[in-house]
Amino acid sequence: MKTKRTIRNCPLPVFRQVCPKTWESLTPTDQASVRHCAQCDQNVYLCSTDKETLGHARAGHCVAREIPDSSELPAMYVGQPTYVPPHTAEQDEALRLTHRERGINDALKNLRAIRSCPRCHYPSPSWRTDCRVCGCWMGRMSQGDGTKLDVPAD
Ligand SMILES: [Zn+2]
Structure with missing residues (x-):
């Protein structure tokens, strides 16, 4: 599945929700899972598990997580199409993961x-x-x- 790594828990007030930067735009450090954000002057921690995510978020760190690329999601139809193809199993999984990642974004706003x-x-x-x-x-x-x-x- 094609994914992108998005930044969460960014403390900069202008990015109260999700930092628009991507992992790829951050500066690599000597650790593969840590990159530096020049805009916030903060390290960003790439997290693959919920435990890592919560640990870094509770420590006030910026975290990055993977979310399915929007090209993996089923197409949106508007109007009255004559035929709407059924979702594939891959599209359903991408939808489930996207929904979960949005839930995590929401949860990280409730750390207190x-x-x-x-x-x-x-x-x-x-x-x-x-x-x-x-x-x-x-x-x-x-x-x-x-x-x-x-x-x-x-
Ligand atoms: Zn839960």
Whole structure:
């Protein structure tokens, strides 16, 4: 699958969401998984696991992760096409991975959240009932004391 490495958790306020730079545009260092961003004057850590991602993000580091290239996703049809080809298994996998990476982007904005998903360990705000990354049901919590308002069925 064709992927691109995008920068997450960039502290520069103008890039509050996702740094528009790509991994390839950063300066290599003596470590293959670390590059330097001249714009932020920060090291960026290429992460392949969720544990690495959370560790670096919690340390306040910029992280880079791989996300499927948009050319891997199914085509978008507008209007009333006479025939829409079914998604291939590869396109469905690219869609699933893209959705998960967007969930991780969202989770990294909630690093100060009072709870984390019990399955994937990414932070999640108290108002969300299911994990944006893995879909695990967590129930909603009240804002103040962390009391669960509705509890998972199992
Ligand atoms: Zn999760």
